[in-house]
Amino acid sequence: MSNTQxxxxxGQGQLSDTDWNEYEPDGGNILEVHHLSxxxxxxxxxxxxxxxxxxxxxxxxxxxxxxxxxxxxxGCGKTTVGRTLMWLYPPTSGEVFFDGxxxxxxxxxxxxxNMQMVFQDPYSSLNPRMTVEDIIGEPLDVHKxxxxxxxxxxxxxxxxxxxxxxxxxxxxxxxxxxxGQRQRIGxxxxxxxxxxxIVCDESVSALDVSIQAQILNMFKDLQDELNLSxxxxxxxxxxxxxMSDRIAVMYLGKIVELAETNEINDHPIHxxxxxxxxxxxxxDPITARESHRIVLEGDVPSPLHVPSGCAFHTRCxxxxxxxxxxxxxxxxxxxxxxxxxxxx
Numbered sequence: 001m002s003n004t005q006x007x008x009x010x011g012q013g014q015l016s017d018t019d020w021n022e023y024e025p026d027g028g029n030i031l032e033v034h035h036l037s038x039x040x041x042x043x044x045x046x047x048x049x050x051x052x053x054x055x056x057x058x059x060x061x062x063x064x065x066x067x068x069x070x071x072x073x074x075g076c077g078k079t080t081v082g083r084t085l086m087w088l089y090p091p092t093s094g095e096v097f098f099d100g101x102x103x104x105x106x107x108x109x110x111x112x113x114n115m116q117m118v119f120q121d122p123y124s125s126l127n128p129r130m131t132v133e134d135i136i137g138e139p140l141d142v143h144k145x146x147x148x149x150x151x152x153x154x155x156x157x158x159x160x161x162x163x164x165x166x167x168x169x170x171x172x173x174x175x176x177x178x179x180g181q182r183q184r185i186g187x188x189x190x191x192x193x194x195x196x197x198i199v200c201d202e203s204v205s206a207l208d209v210s211i212q213a214q215i216l217n218m219f220k221d222l223q224d225e226l227n228l229s230x231x232x233x234x235x236x237x238x239x240x241x242x243m244s245d246r247i248a249v250m251y252l253g254k255i256v257e258l259a260e261t262n263e264i265n266d267h268p269i270h271x272x273x274x275x276x277x278x279x280x281x282x283x284d285p286i287t288a289r290e291s292h293r294i295v296l297e298g299d300v301p302s303p304l305h306v307p308s309g310c311a312f313h314t315r316c317x318x319x320x321x322x323x324x325x326x327x328x329x330x331x332x333x334x335x336x337x338x339x340x341x342x343x344x
Contacts, residue, residue, distance in 0.1 A: 029061040029097075030197055030229045031085070036094035038077075038084045042304060052303050054080040056253040057094070059330075062197070067223070067230040069244030069261070071237050071276070075300065077253040078233045079120070082199040085231075086117055098197070113143055116190035120202035122182035126174040132185055133170040136160065139192040159188040163218065180211035184218075191222070197229045205234065216243060237276050241265055249273045252311040253303055255330070259337035269339045271316050272296075310342065318343040 036058045039051040055077045062068045070078050083089045085096045087108040096103045098111050116139075119125035126135055136156045139145075146152040157167050163184040174182055183203065190198055200219065204212040216239065222228060232243045240247055241261055248258040249272065257270040268274045275294040296315045301307050307314050313323035323342055330340045 028063060030064045030066075030099055031062040031231070032097040033058060033060050033081075033085055034095045034097070035059055036081070036084060036096065037092045038080050038089055039092045044304075050304050053253050053306055054303060055084060056306070058250075058253075058255055059094075060248055060255065060258060062229050062231060063245075064196075065223070065227050065229055066246070067232050067244045069240035069247040070231060070233045070250060071235065071240045071247060072250035073300065074235060075303075076250045077303075078235075078250055079201050081250070082117065082201045082231060082233050086112075086115060086199060088117075113193050114196045115199075116193070116195040116197075117199040117201060118183070118186050118190050118203045121206055122179050122186055123206070125186055126182055128173060128175055131171055131173060132160070132165070135174065135185055136188045136192055139189060143193055145193060155192070159191055162191065162222070163188045164214075178211075179207050180215065183207065183215055187215075187218070187222075191226070194226075195228070197231075200230055200232045202234055203232075204239065205236070212239070219243065238280055249276065252300060252306060254311060254340070256312065256340045257338065258330075259335070263335055263337050267337070269333060269337065269344050270312075270341050271318055271344065272312055310340070 036055060037053070038055040039053050041049045042052045044050050058077075058081060060068065070081060072078055080089065084091050085103075087096075087103060087105070090105070098115060101107065101111065103111055130138070133153065133156050136159055137152050140152055140155060146155060153170075156170060160167060160169065165181065165184055165188065169177075169181075174185065177185065183206075187203075203219075204215050207215060219230070219232075220243070223230065230243070232240060234240050234243075244261050246258065246260050247264050248255045249264075249270065250256070251272050257264065257268070257273045264273065265277070268277050271294075275296050278294040298315045301311065301314060307324070309322070309324045309326050310316070310319070310328050313319040316323065318341075320343060326342070328340045328342045330338050333339055
């Protein structure tokens with residue numbers, strides 16, 4: 001996103017390169033991400049390396065008590081966005097502001113008291129050698145948030161009750177639980193230090209559909225009760241639509257469309273977004289027969305060799321020569337509906 005688009009996204013007016021370094025973020029947003037990039041070096045032979053552009057110049061914001069959904073197919077960079085803004089991966093470039101404070105290597109440990117993450121796989125994200133009490137209580141230990149063991153145990157029991165676990169589960173180990181119960185343990189661990197913001201990284205994709213509904217509803221209840229803000233990452237656009245106030249669509253390391261949920265659901269503009277929504281199953285057979293499924297041709301290009309211009313032009317039915325030569329700007333089409341496309 002160029003400096004000229006900063007006005008439409010953040011409402012701060014156009015910023016020059018010099019002004020950008022002195023920019024003070026809007027206090028109305030709990031999180032602001034500016035030109036975030038994360039590149040990994042990949043060896044392609046003896047003494048040869050190429051940058052894998054997992055996330056490439058991404059900007060967005062999340063308001064207090066809001067859920068921003070981040071959707072896209074596997075490998076588009078969604079998880080890397082979540083991990084990078086949490087500084088689990090140090091960013092290659094760009095800035096992340098949390099509650100008006102720029103996150104750096106020096107202050108990230110302090111800010112993590114208000115920023116937590118629920119991981120995708122409830123089987124590998126929990127230590128099998130620790131009891132549930134110790135798993136949930138570990139953040140309390142790290143940040144020294146209790147006076148004695150009885151206060152720690154009381155807080156753990158309170159968190160277990162909050163996510164629908166019984167007190168007698170505290171002495172068990174994670175392998176004794178189902179996938180849904182393990183994810184509840186992970187959520188309780190994330191809530192242990194009273195965070196304001198949580199990254200939910202494919203938090204229900206490994207669960208059965210019936211369990212997914214329970215966990216999603218619990219996320220919503222917790223948001224209302226604890227005034228939480230979420231970045232909700234998923235590849236299932238139906239789940240993202242249900243959970244989110246706004247939706248950002250990601251393709252090959254870039255955000256190609258961002259709008260309020262109802263707006264993007266009713267009026268998708270980018271061809272990639274249209275194809276995602278057209279793939280959603282429709283329960284009514286008559287409506288399903290009348291609907292038009294947009295099937296994209298070809299495969300997703302490798303992030304090691306990103307096409308020039310618009311990265312989507314190799315699969316886009318509306319692509320022109322300009323699309324292969326120039327990258328489209330991320331512009332406001334009205335009603336805070338941002339799209340990066342030359343022809344739509």
